[in-house]
Amino acid sequence: MAMVTHTRRNTPSQPGKKTFVHRTRAYWARNGPFWIMAAPGLLLIFIFAYAPLPGIAIAFKNYRFNLGIWGSEWTGFTNFGYLFATKLTGRVLFNTLFMNALFIITGTTAGLILALLMNEVHHTVRARFYQSAMFFPSFISAVIISYFVLALLTTDTGMVNHLLVQAGQQPVPWYSSPEYWPVILVLINLWKSAGFGSILYLAGMVGINPEYYEAAKLDGASKLNQVLYITLPLISPVIVIMTLLAIGRIFYADFGLFYVVTRNTPQLYPSTDVIDTFVYRSLKQLGDVGMAAAAGFAQSIIGFVLVLLTNMIVRRIDPDKALF
């Protein structure tokens, strides 16, 4: 490289090339070190995020392992046809949207309540103690959570059934009763993420000017009225934005929660089978790779459009909170 530029610099009869060379050299002098520093990261992102993308073609092919991705026959939208023909699709789609909607509603409410309560704690040591405990579940893996849940819900020895029996009730075979799992999963999800979720609301509340509350107190407003007419309206943009961002991801389920915590129990599928678990099972157990890819691709596209859409709305409300 240096050689080439050197010889070209010695041919003054080509002024156009000379400036080009100068510009390239100036570019590399300024940007070269940054390109070198960025290169490993850019390469890893390329390999693990961009290079697999052409594989989306499988969604439009009759994939055979022996023929490979590119040897398999193109079948257009047949896989999507299969996907919408199975009865499973309706159930999986319903469970994904229904459970995520439940998570959004309960998660937002619980996060708000916790933040409102935390906002009333002025004792620093106690506040830190509560928060330490509340954030702990966010750092526990789904595998460990599945053990917690097992200890609570095993039919013979689980804590819940023992308490039920002591209270004179019949024990419940939890792992074969799908009707209870929407509630169970909502509770686990709250346990896992409500503390973490409260911190954004709390940050918003801490930022509210205390003069509003002082004025309200002078007028004799009760605590409840202060919350209803000052706190909530002032942090409503945060609530709206968090909800919108969650809606943007409503087609993506928490695989750990629905697959590992339920111990992949087939009896529970009626209420716990979601898009992500369905795709995984299609790949690993059923072997219908084409249909799984079609489901995954549909999820990606719809998810992408939803994220763009919600971001657009968020930007209207508060440009600082938009992702881009």
Add this chain to the structure above:
Amino acid sequence: MKSTVAARPATNYRFTAFISRSLVHLVLALFALACVVPLIMIVSASLSTENGISQYGYTLLPVEFSTLAYEFILRDPTQILHAYGVSLTVTAVGTLAGLTVTAMLGYALSRRTFDARRPLSFYVFFTLLFNGGLIPFYLFMVLTLSMKNSLLALIMPLMVNGWNVLILRTSFSQLPEELLDAARMDGSSELGIFFRIVVPISTPVLATVALFMMLGYWNDWWLSLLFIDKPELYSVQYLLYNIQASLQAIQSDPRVLQALGGIELPAQTARMAMAVLAVGPIAFVYLFLQRYLVRGITIGSIK
């Protein structure tokens, strides 16, 4: 102004204030308790006798205290030691390499003199908005990269994450430019500036990101589920995920039954002891470094 407030000393008001304050603490304390109770439950289960659990179920305190479960696991500790080795290797290598690569990329993208920073930031950011889904990723890893049953499959995909890049980019872009210019005047290269100036003054944010990466690696079971079949490559989390099956395998092995000498296999307690051994390092890290973690949550949310 103050006197008007003080001039309304209705005991009634003070009483309701006391009640509501107590309620606040009660609810918070209950939720805080609920957050740590499951952990206490599995610790006490791991310290109970198998018989105690069969009879009284899982309880908050061990009914019949016993360390048999741990003795049973540690009688032949090769499997768990191996799993610890895998988890520690993956976590250490992944965090160190990942943090270096992520920080260098974040730094390059934060420099205003870097002409390509805008398109490249978009290149990073786009991965957060769209991905091809599981199937293309899985087939690419297995067929093109041949990463089935390779530790690289557990390390490399988690090394660079778009969020972490963006968090570090934001943090680096707030560094005082004069400081870096002064170093440039002294003839330092960009790489030298990065390692000798930027990294030392950015330790808080780097520590936070490193902690999140460590937790991500230690807690990961998803990549193992996809790419690992060989038991000698099981991480702690994945071993725990599979333990039910392997305990049943042990149970049906006549040699083990003979070695146990007629004692009932502590299946339930041993399982919980394994869970305690897996969550232990996390609880330990959490106790000492939660300041950074809590700060990390806020950084992440502010983007």
